[in-house]
Every structure is written in C-alpha cells, then in structure tokens.
Amino acid sequence: MNPAASWFKGRKLVIATKHHKEQVIAPLLEKQLGVTCFIPEAFDSDVLGTFSGEVERTDDPLTTARNKCILAMEQTQCDLAIASEGSFGPHPALYFIPSDDEILLLLDRKHQLEIVARELSTETNFHGTEVTNVDALRNFATAVKFPSHAIILKQMKAGGGSMKKGITDWNLLLETFQHMLLSGDPVFAETDMRALYNPTRMNVIEKATHNLLEKIASVCPQCQTPGYSVTDRCAGLPCSLCGSSTRSVKSHILTCSNCSYRQTIEYPNQKHTEDPMYCDVCNP
Numbered sequence: 001m002n003p004a005a006s007w008f009k010g011r012k013l014v015i016a017t018k019h020h021k022e023q024v025i026a027p028l029l030e031k032q033l034g035v036t037c038f039i040p041e042a043f044d045s046d047v048l049g050t051f052s053g054e055v056e057r058t059d060d061p062l063t064t065a066r067n068k069c070i071l072a073m074e075q076t077q078c079d080l081a082i083a084s085e086g087s088f089g090p091h092p093a094l095y096f097i098p099s100d101d102e103i104l105l106l107l108d109r110k111h112q113l114e115i116v117a118r119e120l121s122t123e124t125n126f127h128g129t130e131v132t133n134v135d136a137l138r139n140f141a142t143a144v145k146f147p148s149h150a151i152i153l154k155q156m157k158a159g160g161g162s163m164k165k166g167i168t169d170w171n172l173l174l175e176t177f178q179h180m181l182l183s184g185d186p187v188f189a190e191t192d193m194r195a196l197y198n199p200t201r202m203n204v205i206e207k208a209t210h211n212l213l214e215k216i217a218s219v220c221p222q223c224q225t226p227g228y229s230v231t232d233r234c235a236g237l238p239c240s241l242c243g244s245s246t247r248s249v250k251s252h253i254l255t256c257s258n259c260s261y262r263q264t265i266e267y268p269n270q271k272h273t274e275d276p277m278y279c280d281v282c283n284p
C-alpha cells in the first residue's frame with residue numbers, strides 16, 4: 001500500500017479515457033491506493049483534440065488533461081479523477097530523436113488536490129511519411145512494428161481527403177492504400193498513437209502511473225498532504241576551478257501545495273562543484 005493511501009482508500013476513481021488506458025492505470029491504483037476504478041460511459045475526449053488532426057488540440061497538455069478530468073467528473077458525479085495526455089515529437093534535449101511525453105494528472109475535489117506526474121521516453125514508434133508504392137508502405141509498416149501497432153492512412157487532398165484509422169491487418173492496409181492511390185492524390189502513412197492501438201505508448205503510460213504513485217507517496221512533513229515534491233530547481237553550482245556560479249543545479253526547492261511548507265535541498269545531485277567545462281568564465 002502507498003503511504004498516502006488513507007486519503008483515497010474505499011473511494012471511486014474515474015479514469016477519463018476512451019482508449020483503454022485503464023488497462024495499465026487501474027490495477028496499479030487499485031492495489032496501491034485502495035480505490036475502485038471505472039471509466040465513464042460514452043466518454044468522448046476527442047472534443048479536446050485528436051492526434052490525427054481532425055480536432056486540433058488548442059490547450060497545452062496539462063490543461064487538456066485537467067479538462068478531461070473535469071469532463072469525466074461532471075459526467076459521473078465522481079470527486080476523484082485521473083487523465084493522461086501524450087505529446088509526440090523530437091525529444092527536447094536529444095535532437096531528432098522522437099519522444100513520447102506523457103502527463104498524468106490526478107484531481108481530487110474532496111481534498112482540493114492536484115498531483116501531476118510525467119514520463120518522457122524515447123521508447124516510441126512515432127513516425128509518418130508519404131508512401132508512393134506498396135514496397136515503401138511495407139517498409140514503413142515493418143519499421144513501426146505493424147501489425148501489433150496500428151497505422152493511419154490519409155489521402156493528402158486540398159480540403160481534406162479520406163482517412164482510415166486503426167488499421168491492424170495487412171490485407172486492409174494494402175487494400176486501403178491501393179484504393180486511396182487510385183484518386184491520384186499523395187498518400188500519407190502515420191503511426192496511430194491512440195493508446196489501445198499502440199502497446200509501446202501503453203508501456204510509457206504505465207511508467208507515468210508509477211511516477212504518479214511515487215509522487216503521491218511523498219507527503220508534506222508538516223501537514224501530511226500527498227504530492228510533496230520539487231517545485232523549483234536553482235542554478236549556481238560553483239565552478240571547481242574559479243568558484244564562479246555555473247548554470248548547473250545547486251539546489252532543489254520542495255513546496256507543499258496545501259500549507260506552503262518549503263524545504264531547500266542543497267546539492268541534490270551529490271555534486272558540490274561543477275567541471276570548468278561548463279563554466280562561462282573558464283570556458284566561455
């Protein structure tokens with residue numbers, strides 16, 4: 001059991017998803033928090049944006065996840081909800097490497113609590129390309145782990161051509177492709193990133209769930225509210241040669257969202273000085 005389980009034990013928790021994310025989220029939460037998970041009937045998160053572009057996501061991922069929770073809570077009259085939101089694209093630090101950035105948010109109206117966790121992973125098949133012939137399509141499909149991972153085919157037509165999502169069968173893939181090609185418009189193949197069609201993404205969501213439970217387990221030393229965690233990272237680790245402040249992290253600040261208790265942890269990375277290589281004075 002999670003050390004903060006007493007806050008949640010015996011309560012119902014709604015998982016705001018229509019893409020079967022409960023498969024990985026529910027067992028972990030039920031075991032560690034003692035909640036009973038359920039999904040809302042006919043929940044449509046697509047109104048908040050889709051990956052395949054029919055509905056553009058206008059808010060940032062955190063706001064979208066929060067809105068999903070609120071929508072599910074209103075629909076089910078439940079005061080405890082969880083939602084996840086994924087973003088795909090180049091990794092923010094490792095250029096050109098695709099990444100899956102998953103945000104998981106727990107909203108608890110009973111305790112006025114919001115806890116957010118994240119998992120940034122390079123484990124993703126995220127990819128898309130124009131395909132002009134069957135061989136190119138086969139190569140793309142193999143590279144993105146088809147058919148265990150689904151593919152979307154799109155006709156690239158001004159004003160919007162046809163689109164087929166969730167393809168997980170070779171015959172259907174080839175038939176749909178040949179059919180789209182007949183129109184003479186270019187055909188674009190991309191990975192279907194919806195969780196139920198993408199086991200690799202489902203694994204990343206599972207990791208994010210572990211991160212969330214770890215964060216819940218961290219309680220404020222003063223008021224015991226769960227979710228006590230790092231809210232700021234301060235630069236200024238001194239250079240080992242000249243002693244000037246560098247841009248490397250010197251301290252972490254932890255803040256309680258409930259009572260505003262604060263703690264500063266000096267040298268969180270067990271490092272008291274920085275290599276002159278990262279010093280703007282020694283190595284400009």
Ligand SMILES: [Zn+2]
Nearest residue numbers: 220223256259
């Ligand atoms: Zn506190």
Ligand SMILES: [Zn+2]
Nearest residue numbers: 239242279282
């Ligand atoms: Zn220096």
